[in-house]
Amino acid sequence: MSDRSTTRRTSTTPGTGYGRVSTETMRNIVETRRTRRSFWQQLTLIGPAFVAGAWQFGPGNLTTAVQAGSGYQYALIWVIVVSTILMIFLTDMSVRLGIKSPISLISSIKDHLGGWVGVVAGIGVFLITLCFSVGNAVGSGLGLSMLLGGSPIMWTVICTVVVAGILLLRNVYRVIEKVLVVAVALMSITFIASAFIANPDWAAAGAGLLPTAPGGAWLLIVALVGTNFSVNAAFYTSYGTKERGRSEADYRDVTVVDTIPGIVAPGIMTALVIVVAAAVLGHTGEAAPTIVALAGVFEPLAGPVGATIFGLGFFAAAFSSMIANATAGGTMLSDGLGKGPSSSSATAKLVSGGILAFGVLIAVVFQSSPVQLIVIAQALTVLIAPILAALIIIMANRVTLMGDMRNRWWQNLCGIIGLVAVVLLSIRLVITLVS
Template sequence: MSERTTARHTSTTPGTGYGRVSTDTMRSIVESRRKRRTFWQQLGLIGPAFVAGAWQFGPGNLTTAVQAGSGYQYALIWVIVISTILMIFLTDMSVRLGIKSPVSLIASIKDHLGGWVGVAAGIGIFLITLCFSVGNAVGSGLGLSMLFGGNPIMWTVICTVAVAALLLLRNVYRVIEKVLVGIVALMAIAFVASAFIANPDWAAAASGLVPTVPDGSWLLIVALVGTNFSINAAFYTSYGTKERGRTEDDYRDVTVVDTIPGIIAPGIMTALVIVVAAAVLGKTGEAAPTIVALAGIFEPLAGPIGSTVFALGFFGAAFSSMIANATAGGTMLADGLGRGASSSSITAKIVSGSILAFGILVTLVFQASPIQLIVIAQALTIFIAPVLAALILVMANRTSLMGAMRNKWWQNVAGIIGLVAVLALSIRLLFTLIGG
């Protein structure tokens, strides 16, 4: 038998080593081609990270960004860039945890680190959502009052009732996901357009990428990190990933079409808001103190109706964040208490309602300075962020849970940097509040 005949025989005859390798290789190629998604199928993977992005880009984010630009011009853009990079890494860890966790992330925390740790995680996220609920309640009322007139408190109540009605729907996550992705897309278009029409000093904006800390800016920096490096939003991404039934085979495509763009989008929008605010309002060197002053950033885009455009964006940011915030807080506290990991559970809906009620209550009590109230509420979230960051980092390194999807060394480096950053800022905020 010739060499050519022998080779042909060994490559096709079952039972030989070469035959098995060749058959397995061909099967892998066929399966790979079969699993390759079309463009439209990949778009269908968009969801959980964009929900996290919508949660990030709430009224607190918009308010602090405008104050950063109006008060310090381009100097704080670096905060957004670093926060966005770190947010991508934490969100990616959460996506992988959502894929690998048998039931939910908090359930896995209970299994691996102890039941009390899972309960603490649920309570911690609930407390953060309470802080965010204040900005959402204030923002929704202010936005609609600018559009239609009337008392902002009345509009806050109406928005809260509308969100509560949404949360009562069956399959609530899918409904919320579609609403939030649409709102984020519309806001992105408005902010990109306004950034270029305002004709900012792009060279000065580029200099804002170099970290500096202007005098009196620490509280604002902490608030910017609290909204843009939103660890609670990253944490909740694992729940959206699990609810959508993502698998290891989906991970690469999910990263490309959802995780990275879903987190970069609000980061870019926030940076552009700072740029526009610096160009339009930053000449005075004083932070915009009222909602009307904030609305001045859209005058170059829409002239006399710029305030209307701003009001729509502000309301969209508040309403989208209100939905995501109440849903996430309700779901994760219910999970921490062992009452189920679904946003559709009775306990989750009750907790979500209490979050909405808290937002209205604080809005009613503190009506004198709503803009400053939003900034302080956003900053306070930084106290709990280190705990959640540590939990994500620890769980993403559990080989027994993650297997081949556990963190690589460079992912751990980014995670540790993020953890140290929020821990340092929480300490700094504590001293700032004590000193103030």
């Protein structure tokens, strides 16, 4: 098809409520159709959303899911489903922002909304990573202790050193991406196996898809939303998309093989953890005191192998989240301060090291990680999430930046629903904590 033919068709092709489709967009559509990727070529597009999913699905997520299942059985599964749907839409906006931003999302925020707004965004994500760092550090050490024995603190220090070594590598994002995709695959296998070992009541689990709010569950609901509608992880997806050099021609395939499965996978795994906890501990009506308590219940069900399978999944979740958390916090604070938007920049690596050091320091000083403190830390992230969600939605509607990739009305509707949800949950959290 010639350029003249493309232009002629563009002039008579209606848009979707935003005027006519541009020549550039039609060219991208034609180019995409000409270069249909094979199945194996599409798999090479997997990456940024799976990194976000690995960050989202960490020990804090597991802890809140275990408490939800053991304390309220299957009643809170609906929270995961709703959070996952909203997360897909917000992550999709971030992917498009990564494609269209000339340098980075925070740089574009500075250009369009003011430098101080970009600084606030970078600092906001950094503060969230500090909240997550302690749980990630303790969780990785606890996971290896469950598998290999020995002191959890010793394994926490070892895991932190290993992650620090990974972050020092050149082209660090590509290495991290590969590690985390493997970790997500490992987690999927272990938690699916755990669910079948636990032999849950699947009919009751299906009933948990109907929204209910049991008495005393509001803090836990806020924590579940904070971990599964992970606005900070969605925000960071734009950086992975930019580092991988994605284009408009890649967008459709990226959505199918990366964005949707990368976000759905941790949602399914979280729901499975709730199902497992409900099956093995829910009959007591009491929340599990520790992750070890849940893993230990598998021994009567399936012997030591059952506990090992769950422990392996827990370690993969904590270790992968530790890597993604430190990388994201370092990259976005570095960008917010104007020191470069790449995870390979000196400032990003220095900040990432500081996040790791903070996590291991708190873990060593306090020698424990009470479940309730992890839940509260996860819940507190929703106080910052509304700012990040609002910035994503605003930037995804900037015509001068996004062009024909800007939000459609239905994307805005889902984004606003998510924003309203985190705002209301922030208010509910404050009421819960002060009452």
